[in-house]
Amino acid sequence: MFRFECDYCEGAHPLILQALAKTNLEQTPGYGLDPYCTRAAARIRQICEAPKADVHFLVGGTQANTTVIAAALRPWQGAVAVSEGHIAVHETGAIEAAGHKVLTLPPHNGKMDAQDLRALCKAHFDDSSREHTVQPGIVYISHPTETGTLYTLHELEALRAVCDTYGLPLFLDGARLAYGLAAEGTDLTLGNLARLCDVFYIGGTKAGALFGEAVVITNDSLKKDFRYNIKQRGGMLAKGRLLGIQFDTLLRNSLYLQIGQHADRLALQIRRTCLEKGLPMAVDSPTNQQFFVFPDTALAKLEQNFTFSPICKPDASHTEVRICTSWASTDTAVNALCSAISAL
Amino acid sequence: MFRFECDYCEGAHPLILQALAKTNLEQTPGYGLDPYCTRAAARIRQICEAPKADVHFLVGGTQANTTVIAAALRPWQGAVAVSEGHIAVHETGAIEAAGHKVLTLPPHNGKMDAQDLRALCKAHFDDSSREHTVQPGIVYISHPTETGTLYTLHELEALRAVCDTYGLPLFLDGARLAYGLAAEGTDLTLGNLARLCDVFYIGGTKAGALFGEAVVITNDSLKKDFRYNIKQRGGMLAKGRLLGIQFDTLLRNSLYLQIGQHADRLALQIRRTCLEKGLPMAVDSPTNQQFFVFPDTALAKLEQNFTFSPICKPDASHTEVRICTSWASTDTAVNALCSAISAL
Amino acid sequence: MFRFECDYCEGAHPLILQALAKTNLEQTPGYGLDPYCTRAAARIRQICEAPKADVHFLVGGTQANTTVIAAALRPWQGAVAVSEGHIAVHETGAIEAAGHKVLTLPPHNGKMDAQDLRALCKAHFDDSSREHTVQPGIVYISHPTETGTLYTLHELEALRAVCDTYGLPLFLDGARLAYGLAAEGTDLTLGNLARLCDVFYIGGTKAGALFGEAVVITNDSLKKDFRYNIKQRGGMLAKGRLLGIQFDTLLRNSLYLQIGQHADRLALQIRRTCLEKGLPMAVDSPTNQQFFVFPDTALAKLEQNFTFSPICKPDASHTEVRICTSWASTDTAVNALCSAISAL
Amino acid sequence: MFRFECDYCEGAHPLILQALAKTNLEQTPGYGLDPYCTRAAARIRQICEAPKADVHFLVGGTQANTTVIAAALRPWQGAVAVSEGHIAVHETGAIEAAGHKVLTLPPHNGKMDAQDLRALCKAHFDDSSREHTVQPGIVYISHPTETGTLYTLHELEALRAVCDTYGLPLFLDGARLAYGLAAEGTDLTLGNLARLCDVFYIGGTKAGALFGEAVVITNDSLKKDFRYNIKQRGGMLAKGRLLGIQFDTLLRNSLYLQIGQHADRLALQIRRTCLEKGLPMAVDSPTNQQFFVFPDTALAKLEQNFTFSPICKPDASHTEVRICTSWASTDTAVNALCSAISAL
Incomplete structure (x- = not known):
């Protein structure tokens, strides 16, 4: 997971x-x-x-x-x-x-x-x-x-x-x-x-x-x-x-900034993948939190291997979720998520 | 120190x-x-x-x-x-x-x-x-x-x-x-x-x-x-x-209890030393906090190498202090303190 | 006034x-x-x-x-x-x-x-x-x-x-x-x-x-x-x-109810007058508070002799006001107000 | 009462x-x-x-x-x-x-x-x-x-x-x-x-x-x-x-001051009566509140016709009470109280 x-x-x-x-x-x-x-x-x-x-x-x-x-x-x-x-x-x-x-x-x-x-x-x-x-x-x-x-x-x-x-x-x-x-x-x-x-x-x-x-x-x-x-x-x-x-x-040696850059970069990778897949973007965010709307069936599939935060249900069969990256997110995890999204 | x-x-x-x-x-x-x-x-x-x-x-x-x-x-x-x-x-x-x-x-x-x-x-x-x-x-x-x-x-x-x-x-x-x-x-x-x-x-x-x-x-x-x-x-x-x-x-393997025992043992060593030295005991405490009254001149000498918490001044030339031990107190430190007290 | x-x-x-x-x-x-x-x-x-x-x-x-x-x-x-x-x-x-x-x-x-x-x-x-x-x-x-x-x-x-x-x-x-x-x-x-x-x-x-x-x-x-x-x-x-x-x-002898009836009756008289005058009713209230929208020029005229509570300005030249009656409102006062409204 | x-x-x-x-x-x-x-x-x-x-x-x-x-x-x-x-x-x-x-x-x-x-x-x-x-x-x-x-x-x-x-x-x-x-x-x-x-x-x-x-x-x-x-x-x-x-x-025509003078005068009359009777004065008050200690038996007698505020019990058979006068205290009431105290 x-x-x-x-x-x-x-x-x-x-x-x-x-x-x-x-x-x-x-x-x-x-x-x-x-x-x-x-x-x-x-x-x-x-x-x-x-x-x-x-x-x-x-x-x-x-x-x-x-x-x-x-x-x-x-x-x-x-x-x-x-x-x-x-x-x-x-x-x-x-x-x-x-x-x-x-x-x-x-x-x-x-x-x-x-x-x-x-x-x-x-x-x-x-x-x-x-x-x-x-x-x-x-x-x-x-x-x-x-x-x-x-x-x-x-x-x-x-x-x-x-x-x-x-x-x-x-x-x-x-x-x-x-x-x-x-x-x-x-x-x-x-x-x-x-x-x-x-x-x-x-x-x-x-x-x-x-x-x-x-x-x-x-x-x-x-x-x-x-x-x-x-x-x-x-x-x-x-x-x-x-x-x-x-x-x-x-705050020494720009560690704080590097942490931010790392997470933002991975978040934007997820964002591009979602956009390419045609998923509706709920908020246009340039930072480590991304908000996209998924069909519930697709989401259920993703949630077998990934966790997100539910935000709201724009309609009966769709859910908006928050996808967060952090200083600790790995390329492995993000690539796995992007592949899974692309494969939906 | x-x-x-x-x-x-x-x-x-x-x-x-x-x-x-x-x-x-x-x-x-x-x-x-x-x-x-x-x-x-x-x-x-x-x-x-x-x-x-x-x-x-x-x-x-x-x-x-x-x-x-x-x-x-x-x-x-x-x-x-x-x-x-x-x-x-x-x-x-x-x-x-x-x-x-x-x-x-x-x-x-x-x-x-x-x-x-x-x-x-x-x-x-x-x-x-x-x-x-x-x-x-x-x-x-x-x-x-x-x-x-x-x-x-x-x-x-x-x-x-x-x-x-x-x-x-x-x-x-x-x-x-x-x-x-x-x-x-x-x-x-x-x-x-x-x-x-x-x-x-x-x-x-x-x-x-x-x-x-x-x-x-x-x-x-x-x-x-x-x-x-x-x-x-x-x-x-x-x-x-x-x-x-x-x-x-x-709370595993009695670590919590061992921590307490260690500190209490060292505190009682300090207590015995103070009592032997004839220092007035302000509180009769069986645990890691000891309260003794020192002449201010003696205290000034001790404070060159040791820190305590001041509690109150029972009179113009004496001070009650708290002496604390903890899980981290070492025999080295406590022995040094006890020697210094005995040598007052 | x-x-x-x-x-x-x-x-x-x-x-x-x-x-x-x-x-x-x-x-x-x-x-x-x-x-x-x-x-x-x-x-x-x-x-x-x-x-x-x-x-x-x-x-x-x-x-x-x-x-x-x-x-x-x-x-x-x-x-x-x-x-x-x-x-x-x-x-x-x-x-x-x-x-x-x-x-x-x-x-x-x-x-x-x-x-x-x-x-x-x-x-x-x-x-x-x-x-x-x-x-x-x-x-x-x-x-x-x-x-x-x-x-x-x-x-x-x-x-x-x-x-x-x-x-x-x-x-x-x-x-x-x-x-x-x-x-x-x-x-x-x-x-x-x-x-x-x-x-x-x-x-x-x-x-x-x-x-x-x-x-x-x-x-x-x-x-x-x-x-x-x-x-x-x-x-x-x-x-x-x-x-x-x-x-x-x-609460003795129905005084409380009489007080309410008196004020409500007078409020409804004001309401009827306003409606007859074609003033927009902001709230359809059956009690002692009535809310009507007046042209600011008309309101200025009324306010020479009557006070109301301003509520909001629906547009630049109109104001919604609250008109209150109470146990103490007199027929004299209400009739004067109604005449003044009718005469606007 | x-x-x-x-x-x-x-x-x-x-x-x-x-x-x-x-x-x-x-x-x-x-x-x-x-x-x-x-x-x-x-x-x-x-x-x-x-x-x-x-x-x-x-x-x-x-x-x-x-x-x-x-x-x-x-x-x-x-x-x-x-x-x-x-x-x-x-x-x-x-x-x-x-x-x-x-x-x-x-x-x-x-x-x-x-x-x-x-x-x-x-x-x-x-x-x-x-x-x-x-x-x-x-x-x-x-x-x-x-x-x-x-x-x-x-x-x-x-x-x-x-x-x-x-x-x-x-x-x-x-x-x-x-x-x-x-x-x-x-x-x-x-x-x-x-x-x-x-x-x-x-x-x-x-x-x-x-x-x-x-x-x-x-x-x-x-x-x-x-x-x-x-x-x-x-x-x-x-x-x-x-x-x-x-x-x-x-605050017009010194009414406030007169109210105070009236009550203070009556309170001091009660105070003199208590002192003459030898009752212990709990507080030396020059104003409208007087604090005296009564034997409980005496107090019980007084309380048939007068009310006081109990303050505390200095011992098992005595009670300290507060005796208050006010703008509304009458000479009749105070004289009655003083007579009753004197007659204890």
């Missing part, structure tokens, strides 16, 4: 396991106050061209999202996201459990549109009864989005402009950032992200680490007391160095 | 790293639905003699405490703990952030006294204005306690009896359970814990794992929908198998 | 002020434990044909909604409402501040459709990854709805059937219940509400009281400890008797 | 009922945006000598406390109070339900000591592991305290100085402020309160109003968006004018 259901089916990139083994018996202080976290943070500031950024390492994505949003908002504010955003639908109401509404906008090819955002903000702040409704307090986007699509530099700048108008921090969830940075033709670099976002994170869990997300805060007003919040939300790992060691490894 | 400040200064027990490396490229489903978690859970049910228990693997202690307590309580209920309990003072208000007050009782040698608990419950439930105060809703204890002391079977049964009278679940935080189970003369076994507690956890982070706590739920009424709560509180690891693999390793 | 912007522009029905004045210097226990609350609760049980119901008096609607929903839900559950429901849009995220997501369905003439509800529940409970999403935990509807429309007995029974299938309590917000019970042709009686809902409230604030909502709980599982929750959410009035006295007055 | 159990046994001061009746059929906007609220706020700014203060009217004390504290704190901060403070013990965990711990200090004659506060803040902010504990974020005191005692100007200035050192807002709960302002010999005026506190409230519920607390915010940083928070916490009364009318009446 070859698994294409997600990008976290395996353990960690071998270089990460090696680094963990090599440092295993060293003694360090806990809670992220060790030299490995310090070094990884310095490296991140450097590659983000953000020498004054604060960097914190958290265990996972839901934690990172909740911690950042809870730290940024006042009680009567909410987070604006597209309706299919991770915080809106896949975190069991973690944001609401922290007391905040998720205000949703319709996605456009998975992305938030700056005009939609401006209209929502304008409607709120122009309303004389606005205190009866939740105030937009932070803007949450993902890059790549939930469906693998990418913001352009121009689109991100447009969102930034609206955020500036209304004094809203812009928060970018980079759980799959590796696959976005590595995509062909993208004009969004880490430097651009650091310049345009108030806070964002570089995802490890889905890009070669055992676990871990590196939160980068560039806006001074969000920096104060952030570690209290990490601790309160359960995100402060006792052996914090595990995160430092992993990110220090991932 | 030898570190004795805590029991999480190193990575993981070598057998755990080995197991992670060996399974690294295997593909499994995520979120704890993999065969390793299944196997570790089965092993835990067996050694706890609790064939119907639910077992969940969470990343860390603050998460485990918040998740269990939030799942067990209704909004107007609080958790009863001793005033120095971890949830009362060392989790940045995580329980309150989940909406619940921590109701405190004075510790007796670190432990909660059943008579105190009964008095608190009686005072509440007999009060005709009780709806103006927080209702006791769960009892939280640690074993070993924050100061390394241990409940006896008799003491735990007494707490259980009060819980039965007032319909309260009993929750035991076993972050350092290894060191308690391994202590000489203890009559509290895993089987007893599973029989007397409604929910408890077997700590991994402080006992040889990279991270992880295994929550064991024996009370049926706490089982329903628990995974929703894990996800919401940020405790559901994408690569959940990392937890399964670690606990499967820890 | 005649105000038609809402149904809470005045103080209280004169009989209520009389009752308050008459009892003013009597001494009673506080917090709703007085004879007036007892008597009003007994009266409510009687007219609802619900001899075992618990009745609680709260100050306002947002409080009543938050208190009931917080008491009914577990942390990982949400409240299902239509997207224009009061809890979804007009309470500044009070439900989210209590930790819960509001899951929304599209309104059909302001109402929740039983098939929509069933589909949402089925999608959730059939999803093998459901623990990553918020679990439907209570169903919230308003009667009359936000746009003044009414459920039929048949529609309410259909919602009840879905609730039974999925074990969900049905909660009806009756902030304007007077105007619903009094509407011509309605087949929903208080007895039916008490039989079909697990909990609902009889609104006072918008129907002749100074303030106050009477929460009626018929489902035993929601009764326990409810007063704790009222106190915690700030809804327990020290001088609770003010609520008892008001509801005792409102 | 004469009731001395609390200061909210009756309705409202007759002048308030009169004012409500007189304005009953006037039409005003809702939610506190009416001319009566505007006028009452202006009056409050004037008598507080705080021309820039924001004034908001809330329904009750628990609401006022929760709303102010939730608006002032960030998630990782707590409110500092004495251990017998209202928010610490008598609000069913409302502050915790809003996500915040109440950090407690021992009371000194009911009051918070500035040195204790300084020590708590210093211990926190000097702790290198402070992010594992709740950060002090606001200081909450009551005046009069829960036991009727009063801060002196000097004591309040000392607390202010600590607040200034640590950047903490000082919040004063004035639920019984009338009885404090009216006490003989007090040097705390409304002007002093407004100058020394960042936010405080003038209590109506316990001092002649049907209900209502007037929150006065002098610190600019607490003013922004406060109305959102009132709405979210359920404290925004639809018929907000009821609060404006009441406070406008209470």
Whole structure:
């Protein structure tokens, strides 16, 4: 069985396991106050061209999202996201459990549109009864989005402009950032992200680490007391160095980018095969997640040897599935899948 | 420098790293639905003699405490703990952030006294204005306690009896359970814990794992929908198998017990040395945490080569410190420390 | 200036002020434990044909909604409402501040459709990854709805059937219940509400009281400890008797129904006038709230002497407004408005 | 039966009922945006000598406390109070339900000591592991305290100085402020309160109003968006004018002060009688709450005609009770009580 259901089916990139083994018996202080976290943070500031950024390492994505949003908002504010955003639908109401509404906008090819955002903000702040409704307090986007699509530099700048108008921090969830940075033709670099976002994170869990997300805060007003919040939300790992060691490894010698390139290349191979076979493409994604519609009979045949994530049923006899590659996907597995698709 | 400040200064027990490396490229489903978690859970049910228990693997202690307590309580209920309990003072208000007050009782040698608990419950439930105060809703204890002391079977049964009278679940935080189970003369076994507690956890982070706590739920009424709560509180690891693999390793061939015995033996060696030196013992602890009072001048000398955790200053020229051993403490380090203490 | 912007522009029905004045210097226990609350609760049980119901008096609607929903839900559950429901849009995220997501369905003439509800529940409970999403935990509807429309007995029974299938309590917000019970042709009686809902409230604030909502709980599982929750959410009035006295007055001699009839009659007079004038009706409401679209020039003229609530602008030169009558609306005011509309 | 159990046994001061009746059929906007609220706020700014203060009217004390504290704190901060403070013990965990711990200090004659506060803040902010504990974020005191005692100007200035050192807002709960302002010999005026506190409230519920607390915010940083928070916490009364009318009446022609003087005078008469009888005084209170210890047999006799609040049982045969007077207490009732005590 070859698994294409997600990008976290395996353990960690071998270089990460090696680094963990090599440092295993060293003694360090806990809670992220060790030299490995310090070094990884310095490296991140450097590659983000953000020498004054604060960097914190958290265990996972839901934690990172909740911690950042809870730290940024006042009680009567909410987070604006597209309706299919991770915080809106896949975190069991973690944001609401922290007391905040998720205000949703319709996605456009998975992305938030700056005009939609401006209209929502304008409607709120122009309303004389606005205190009866939740105030937009932070803007949450993902890059790549939930469906693998990418913001352009121009689109991100447009969102930034609206955020500036209304004094809203812009928060970018980079759980799959590796696959976005590595995509062909993208004009969004880490430097651009650091310049345009108030806070964002570089995802490890889905890009070669055992676990871990590196939160980068560039806006001074969000920096104060952030570690209290990490601790309160359960995100402060006792052996914090595990995160430092992993990110220090991932971000050295372009490993992070290579991981993204590898997965994207294999995903595009699957995409070409599906298109050649005439399968309908549900989303036009340039990254490691591909969304195609299969006849149920064909899918049943494939699922004897391959796993995918079901997304929805556009009609009674077809299913849209997500096909994921990762740093760990092999040419063997992908070739086998492509052959099987071609042979349908 | 030898570190004795805590029991999480190193990575993981070598057998755990080995197991992670060996399974690294295997593909499994995520979120704890993999065969390793299944196997570790089965092993835990067996050694706890609790064939119907639910077992969940969470990343860390603050998460485990918040998740269990939030799942067990209704909004107007609080958790009863001793005033120095971890949830009362060392989790940045995580329980309150989940909406619940921590109701405190004075510790007796670190432990909660059943008579105190009964008095608190009686005072509440007999009060005709009780709806103006927080209702006791769960009892939280640690074993070993924050100061390394241990409940006896008799003491735990007494707490259980009060819980039965007032319909309260009993929750035991076993972050350092290894060191308690391994202590000489203890009559509290895993089987007893599973029989007397409604929910408890077997700590991994402080006992040889990279991270992880295994929550064991024996009370049926706490089982329903628990995974929703894990996800919401940020405790559901994408690569959940990392937890399964670690606990499967820890709990095989008595490794967990050996880890505890090793650390306890070295802690008692330090304790004997301190007592022989005439240093005042702040707590009479039979486990891996020892609490002694040092003259500040002597401490300054020791701290050139050893680290400890400061606890408090009983007077202007003395300091109480915590000295911790762990699975990773070496005879070399402990002998060096003991020589240094003797030479003060 | 005649105000038609809402149904809470005045103080209280004169009989209520009389009752308050008459009892003013009597001494009673506080917090709703007085004879007036007892008597009003007994009266409510009687007219609802619900001899075992618990009745609680709260100050306002947002409080009543938050208190009931917080008491009914577990942390990982949400409240299902239509997207224009009061809890979804007009309470500044009070439900989210209590930790819960509001899951929304599209309104059909302001109402929740039983098939929509069933589909949402089925999608959730059939999803093998459901623990990553918020679990439907209570169903919230308003009667009359936000746009003044009414459920039929048949529609309410259909919602009840879905609730039974999925074990969900049905909660009806009756902030304007007077105007619903009094509407011509309605087949929903208080007895039916008490039989079909697990909990609902009889609104006072918008129907002749100074303030106050009477929460009626018929489902035993929601009764326990409810007063704790009222106190915690700030809804327990020290001088609770003010609520008892008001509801005792409102519900005696059919005053509540008369209040509703009076307002509905006047609203329908306005409606007829608007229809005769050819103004587009935005919602077909049989109760005290009417929604019509006016040319902006005509509206400007009317607003010299009358106030309305703006709802939206269907195009650049038209505005939809809400016109409200209440127990306090006078024939004089309504006739003046109708003449002014006719004269446009 | 004469009731001395609390200061909210009756309705409202007759002048308030009169004012409500007189304005009953006037039409005003809702939610506190009416001319009566505007006028009452202006009056409050004037008598507080705080021309820039924001004034908001809330329904009750628990609401006022929760709303102010939730608006002032960030998630990782707590409110500092004495251990017998209202928010610490008598609000069913409302502050915790809003996500915040109440950090407690021992009371000194009911009051918070500035040195204790300084020590708590210093211990926190000097702790290198402070992010594992709740950060002090606001200081909450009551005046009069829960036991009727009063801060002196000097004591309040000392607390202010600590607040200034640590950047903490000082919040004063004035639920019984009338009885404090009216006490003989007090040097705390409304002007002093407004100058020394960042936010405080003038209590109506316990001092002649049907209900209502007037929150006065002098610190600019607490003013922004406060109305959102009132709405979210359920404290925004639809018929907000009821609060404006009441406070406008209470604060005109020194009525508020007269109410306090009346109750304090009667309380001191009871106090003298108890002292003459040789009953032990539990608290030395100069205001409307008196705390005395009675033999249980004597108390049983008194309770045939008078009600009190039980506080505690200092031994098996004695009970400490609270005896309250109010604006509504009559000389007849107090004389009867004093005679009965003298005759014991």
